[in-house]
Amino acid sequence: MKTTYLKQFAVLLMAGAICSCSNDFEPVSEDAATSQDTTKVTTKAFLSLPISYTDESSFVNSLSSYGFLEPDDINLNRSGTKSGYNSVYGFNIPSANQVTGFKWNSGDESTEEWRPQGLTGFNWGGRKFLLATWYGVGPGTISGVYNQHKGVRIALVDITDMNNITYRHILLVQDKNNMSNSNLYRSTNSYDQLDLFCPVTIHAGGVAYSNNKIYVVDTKLGMRVFDIRKLIAVSGDSTKNRIGREADGTLKAFNYSYVLPQIGYYDIDNANPYSCISLGTGNDGEARLWTGQYLTPSDNQTPKIYGFALNSNGQINMGQTIQQLEPQDNATGNNGPVYRVQGVYRRGQASTSLVTTTGNSSYEGSTARLVRHYSGDGAGTRFRWPHGAEDLYYDSSTGYLWNLTEYETSKYGQDNRCVFAVRYSDYD
Template structure:
C-alpha cells in the first residue's frame, strides 16, 4: 500500500529536492490526498526550510555578568529543595515495561498555575539528571517557563530531590525578563539545553550560566533588576537564554512549521535535535493534512556539531537533515528507538485516545500502546531514550483535577525500551 501525503506549493522558496525516500512519491506532490492514521512515516521534502542562528552567544553571557557569578549545574544539584515520592506498586500508572518513576510534591501535583510539558535527561558529573519544563497557565503576569532539575541517580530510594529554576532572556546589561513560551520541547546536549519556540524555532540555554538571584518578599511578584537586586518571581536560580535558531519571516505556511516538541537523537553517527508539530482535527490542523485533518504533522531531524553542541550551519543557515509526515495526531513528544542505528524509527508520545505511545518507522505501520487498554499512562508529554538502549523516560501533564499518580496525576517514569520495541 502506498502512503501518500498532501503537498501544497511551498512558499518562501520551496525547492524540488525531496528526500531520497520520497522518489516514488514525487509525481503525487501536487495532489491533496488522504493520509492514513497509523501508516509508516512518509518522507517529506523540506528543502524550503531553514533556520538562522541569532548569534547572541557572547552578548547574552556578557549581559548576565552583573547578576552574579555563573554557578553551573553542579552547584544547583547541591541545593535541591523539593522531594518527590518514588512511585510504588500502588501508585504507579499502567505502562508496558514499567520500571520506575516518581511524582512531584503535593503542591506541584495540585497547582493549576504550572503545567508539565517536556522532558530531557543527561549526566552532570556522576549525577543522572532529568530536566522537565512547565508552562505558566495564567496570562497576567506571564511567568513564562520554569525548569525542574531532578536528581534521578537513585530510583530505588523513597524520594527524588528536585528544584525549580526560572528560564530568563537577557535584554540588556544586567537586565533580563521571562521566556514567554509554551515550553513544549527540550533536548539536552553538552552544556546546551534546546527548547521549542512554537512559532519561530529553537531557543538555547547554557547550563553553565545558572545564576542565583534574590528571594526576598520584594521579588515574589517581579522579574529582572529591582533596585539593587535581581528577581525571578521568588525562584532562587535563573537559567539564561544564550541564543536562538529562528525561521526567517520570509518563509511562510505551508513551508513554515510549528515547533511543538523536541527530542534528542544520537544515532547514525551524527547527533541531531528532533522537532515536530502537534496537530489535531479541530483547533490545530496542519498545512499538510489534506483531506484528513490532524495527521499531517511533520517530524524534522536537525544535525548537530558533536564538538560544539550547536546546530550545523552551512552557508549561513541550518537545514533539516531529514523530514517526515508522521501520520499521527496529537503528538506531544519524540524519542529515537536506540536499538536501531538507522535514523528512521521513533517513539511518539501522543494524547490521542487519552494517552498513547506509538512506535513508528518508515517501513512499517505503527505499534500502539494505549492508556485505555492499560498499556500507557494518560496525558503523556515529552520523552527521552537513554543512549544505552535501556530506558525510555516520559513525563505526563496530568489529567485536570487528578492528583493520584496511578489514575492520571502528574508523574515522571521510565520503562524498558525492549518492552515497547
C-alpha cells in the first residue's frame, strides 16, 4: 500500500548561545571569533516535501513460516576488543575526552569487501546493543573488488560488557519483486538469484533505531525500514553466491546465517542525497529522525539537515512539519555551510546540531571534524575528530555520543576501523 502526502512546511528555530568549549577545538582567529558573535544566519522555510510510504509487511509476513527471531535470539559468533581502539590510524580524540570503544576482529578490520557506515543502538532483553551497517564494496571504490552484489549487512554488537564484546553480521534483504524497480534495486555483478528475496543494494550511509524499527538511509530514495523482531535464520551456502529460496524451500543468503527483511520504505522528494541519519529531538523536544546531505562546494547546493517527527509507534508522522536547518562551519575552516556531512545529531530544544564532516585539511592526523552549530549563529565550532568518521548515534541512557570509522587496514598500512564513544557534554 502506498500513501502520498504533500505539506507546506515552515521551520521553527531557536537561537542558541555559545558556551565554553573543551580544549580540543580547532583555534579560530580573532576576526573569525568576532564574526561568530555578530553574524546571524537566516534559515529558509521549506516550502514542500512530498513523502510516500510503501508498506511491504505482506511480503515479510509471507516468511513467517520460517520463524521470526529477536536480537537476543541471535548467536553472536565474532568478538571485538577494546584494546587499541584509540590507536587506529587518525584517531585524535584528546585523552581527557576518550570514554570507551572497540575494534572489530582482525578479519573485519582488514576486509576490503565491506565498509562500515551507519551506527545506532538500543536495549533489548536487559542487554545493550549497537548496530552498524556495512555496504558491499565494488571496483568503483577499491579496484579489483566485486562484492557490491551482496548489498548491505548489519553488525549486531552486544556491548553489555565492554570487556566481552560479541557480534554477528546479518544480511539485509528485500522482496524479489523490487528488482524490477530501479529506485529499489541496482543491478551489479552476477550472482545466483533465487526466489522470494534479493539483496538491498544501497550505500547504507546511516542507520537509526526507534521502537523496534531500523531506518537505513538510501542515498537518492529516502529511507528503508526494517523490524528488528523479524530476523530469520537461513541455511548455509558453500558457494557464497546464492540468495533467496531454493526449490526445496530452504533459504540462502550468500552463506550468512541470518537475514532481516525490509518491511517498507519512504520515498522523500527534494531532500536527497541522504548520507546519514540519527534519532534526535526537535525544537519542542519531540522525537525526530534527522538526516544529513553529503554535498561538496562543486554541487552548487547548500547542505541541509532535515528533522522528521515520529509518532508513538516509531513511524514518521506525516502530519507534522519537517524541520530544516543549514548548519554552519567555523570561520577559519569554511566560513559557510558544512560540506561533506557524514553524520548528524540534533538536540532541537537546545538549538544544537552536531555533524561529522570529512575531506578537510589534515589536522592532528585526520581530515575529519566534528562541527557544533547553534541555530542562528553565523559560525560553528570545529573539534578534532578521527579519520574516516561516519554516522553518529546518541545514547540518552549514558549521555554518550558514538561514532565509527570506515577504512580497511590496507588503505593506510595500519588499522583504521573502530567504534568509539565520547561524552556529549564535552562537545555541547
